[in-house]
Amino acid sequence: MVARTRGGQGSELRVDSVVHAIPVASPATVVDPTGAGDAYVAGLLGGLRAGRAPAVAGRMGALAATYVVEQRGPQSHSYTPDQFAARYAAEFGEPLD
Numbered sequence: 001m002v003a004r005t006r007g008g009q010g011s012e013l014r015v016d017s018v019v020h021a022i023p024v025a026s027p028a029t030v031v032d033p034t035g036a037g038d039a040y041v042a043g044l045l046g047g048l049r050a051g052r053a054p055a056v057a058g059r060m061g062a063l064a065a066t067y068v069v070e071q072r073g074p075q076s077h078s079y080t081p082d083q084f085a086a087r088y089a090a091e092f093g094e095p096l097d
Contacts, residue, residue: 001054003061005040007033013044013058022058025066025091035074040065059092066091 005011013020043064047057063084067077079087088096 003041003044003058005037011040011058011062013054015054018054020055020058022055022062023092025059025063025087027066027070030069032072033069036065036068038074039068056096059088060096063088063091 002014003011004014008024010024011022013022040061042061044057044061046064047060048054050057052060067079068074071077085096
């Protein structure tokens with residue numbers, strides 16, 4: 001698997017010969033991008049470890065990164081699993097199962 005992030009343009013995941021285009025999750029406001037890449041990888045890996053499809057895991061990464069850019073500094077954000085799932089559904093139009 002190869003992940004290529006493109007900031008506000010989203011990202012793409014290449015798995016074998018399949019490319020998954022991953023959209024961005026819309027931040028309320030961009031405050032500080034510090035740590036967004038790390039959060040993307042954490043969300044992606046968390047989704048993959050939970051058995052989610054690459055496209056879903058990629059969207060989880062995008063959403064995790066969005067929480068980071070909305071705050072100053074890479075560790076000042078927080079959310080519950082329920083908040084994450086609700087925002088995922090609102091952002092991407094499908095539940096996070």
